[in-house]
Amino acid sequence: MDTSFDMFLETEVPDHELIISRTDLKGNITYANETFAMISGYDPDELIGKPHNIVRHPDMPRSVFKELWETLGRGENWQGFVKNRREDSGYYWVHAEISGVYKDGKLVEYKSLRTPIERETKINMQNKYDDMRKKEEKSSRVVINVSDEKLAKIKEIIG
Ligand SMILES: Cc1cc2nc3c(=O)[nH]c(=O)nc-3n(C[C@H](O)[C@H](O)[C@H](O)COP(=O)(O)O)c2cc1C
Numbered sequence: 001m002d003t004s005f006d007m008f009l010e011t012e013v014p015d016h017e018l019i020i021s022r023t024d025l026k027g028n029i030t031y032a033n034e035t036f037a038m039i040s041g042y043d044p045d046e047l048i049g050k051p052h053n054i055v056r057h058p059d060m061p062r063s064v065f066k067e068l069w070e071t072l073g074r075g076e077n078w079q080g081f082v083k084n085r086r087e088d089s090g091y092y093w094v095h096a097e098i099s100g101v102y103k104d105g106k107l108v109e110y111k112s113l114r115t116p117i118e119r120e121t122k123i124n125m126q127n128k129y130d131d132m133r134k135k136e137e138k139s140s141r142v143v144i145n146v147s148d149e150k151l152a153k154i155k156e157i158i159g
Pocket of ligand 1: 019022023026027051052053054055056059060068082085098109111112113
């Protein structure tokens, strides 16, 4: 049997670096700092004008971004852990803080500041997001409540 697999390399965000971007209200990138470009493997020019999902990693559950946009929509700041995809298909993990940019009291853009995270947190978040995706991708979820006694019987039957 032929087996093939892909290997994706992680880019570590250096401790002293801050990844900064801004978007318009629809999530199109309006500003990217050098660090964002360097870590994501794009030129700043390639990033400006593109939707921010250009760095979206398939491991990220949809619900995380849904919650992000709902939070911003309420005028609140969002923060969370994000796995992003590099241009070369590698990845990098960050803790992101996203908030509104206001001009004369009016919301004009969003900005995101991202900082590195601990290895252990990355492992925990990967597991959490894997679980979330498994649940979310199923079209339906069946929840059955059974007594301990019945559960033991079922386990016996299905081995
Ligand atoms: C300021 C700002 C920064 C964002 N940064 C990221 C990011 O680093 N990675 C990411 O996947 N999505 C980021 N998003 C969310 C994207 O806009 C998008 O919702 C997400 O990638 C999911 O893609 P989809 O909406 O096409 O499903 C950001 C949004 C905003 C407003």
